[in-house]
Amino acid sequence: MIDVTVLGGVREYGRNCFLVTDQATNTRIMLDCGVRNGNPEVYPVITEEIAQSMQAVFISHIHNDHIGALPLLAEKGFQGDVWMSETSLQQMQNIIPKWQTTSLDALRFRSFDKHTRGKLITLSENLSFIWGYSGHMLGSVWYSLYINERSIFFSGDIALSSPLLVTDTPAMLSYDVALIDSGHAAQTMPYEKSIHNILSILKDPSESYLIPITISGKACDLLFLLFHALPDRNFVIDHGLMEHLQCYLKNPDNIRKEKINELDALMQSERVTIYEGKKEMGIYLLLDKAAGFHEIKTAVYQDEKSPFYKSHPDRKDLKELVRTIDAKKYIFFHSERNDLNIILDGLRSVNYILDNLIQ
Numbered sequence: 438m439i440d441v442t443v444l445g446g447v448r449e450y451g452r453n454c455f456l457v458t459d460q461a462t463n464t465r466i467m468l469d470c471g472v473r474n475g476n477p478e479v480y481p482v483i484t485e486e487i488a489q490s491m492q493a494v495f496i497s498h499i500h501n502d503h504i505g506a507l508p509l510l511a512e513k514g515f516q517g518d519v520w521m522s523e524t525s526l527q528q529m530q531n532i533i534p535k536w537q538t539t540s541l542d543a544l545r546f547r548s549f550d551k552h553t554r555g556k557l558i559t560l561s562e563n564l565s566f567i568w569g570y571s572g573h574m575l576g577s578v579w580y581s582l583y584i585n586e587r588s589i590f591f592s593g594d595i596a597l598s599s600p601l602l603v604t605d606t607p608a609m610l611s612y613d614v615a616l617i618d619s620g621h622a623a624q625t626m627p628y629e630k631s632i633h634n635i636l637s638i639l640k641d642p643s644e645s646y647l648i649p650i651t652i653s654g655k656a657c658d659l660l661f662l663l664f665h666a667l668p669d670r671n672f673v674i675d676h677g678l679m680e681h682l683q684c685y686l687k688n689p690d691n692i693r694k695e696k697i698n699e700l701d702a703l704m705q706s707e708r709v710t711i712y713e714g715k716k717e718m719g720i721y722l723l724l725d726k727a728a729g730f731h732e733i734k735t736a737v738y739q740d741e742k743s744p745f746y747k748s749h750p751d752r753k754d755l756k757e758l759v760r761t762i763d764a765k766k767y768i769f770f771h772s773e774r775n776d777l778n779i780i781l782d783g784l785r786s787v788n789y790i791l792d793n794l795i796q
């Protein structure tokens with residue numbers, strides 16, 4: 438029997454870290470290894486016994502709430518492979534040097550070739566997997582894992598219909614256990630409605646507006662959608678966002694084919710410039726907050742008129758995921774305790790796991 442232990446990420450937003458054990462074959466793997474962001478960061482419950490008994494870690498994407506505990510895992514004595522997509526590994530090169538630990542050398546970062554997308558990769562007699570793009574950020578993936586004839590689906594953070602990023606549908610849709618991102622499933626907010634709400638705030642062409650961002654699929658989506666919805670306005674973006682968009686064009690297999698030319702045109706456009714500290718009329722997408730702007734908070738949902746833009750499945754998306762991905766047991770992660778209660782009420786007929794939480 439396969440056993441999933443939640444080391445973090447259920448009944449909380451962040452710290453995603455799940456341990457999967459098959460005792461019959463002594464197979465043990467970890468799905469993501471993140472921290473809960475904040476000051477201080479909160480770590481998952483990783484002991485030496487756990488770290489030293491695992492063969493591999495599978496990383497869904499390179500946000501800190503999915504990778505931030507890798508240094509801790511190394512310190513606790515893990516010596517196996519850390520798997521991720523090629524595009525994630527490229528982006529890790531900017532992150533690894535910032536980690537202050539000497540144990541990292543023990544981690545073997547491995548990536549699977551782009552051409553293996555949707556194909557079975559066998560790591561050992563008892564462990565194989567298939568991966569596909571999850572549409573949440575550049576390089577983000579879901580996994581179908583097979584351990585000793587049991588099957589597990591791990592969505593990672595997933596977006597079903599990003600305007601730019603590809604989301605693959607798994608070929609196999611029936612599992613023993615499915616771990617599914619329910620991050621925004623306490624509300625329903627289609628992208629079109631978000632953009633409508635944001636546009637209703639961006640009314641004054643003589644005003645300067647700030648949309649605070651992180652490097653994510655969401656920031657790229659917002660720039661792309663607003664750029665096309667407002668053809669007479671200028672956009673000033675963070676240098677880091679422009680660099681990230683250049684990575685988009687270098688990884689066209691991860692991007693919706695029909696959008697590549699439009700994205701290229703956006704990046705060449707004189708309407709999009711890099712922020713250099715000056716404030717003029719326009720719409721700013723920046724990593725760090727700058728003063729004096731009319732700020733638009735796209736991360737906070739208050740009601741259906743909020744300028745909220747989802748970066749996780751909303752209620753409708755989650756229902757769709759549960760309908761397509763059939764599992765004997767589900768674990769819903771990336772939701773705060775109160776949100777999870779609302780979500781589970783809405784999915785009453787679904788069989789979900791809430792034990793096995795080490796918090």
Ligand SMILES: [Zn+2]
Nearest residue numbers: 498500573594
């Ligand atoms: Zn993420």
Ligand SMILES: [Zn+2]
Nearest residue numbers: 500502503594
């Ligand atoms: Zn996340």
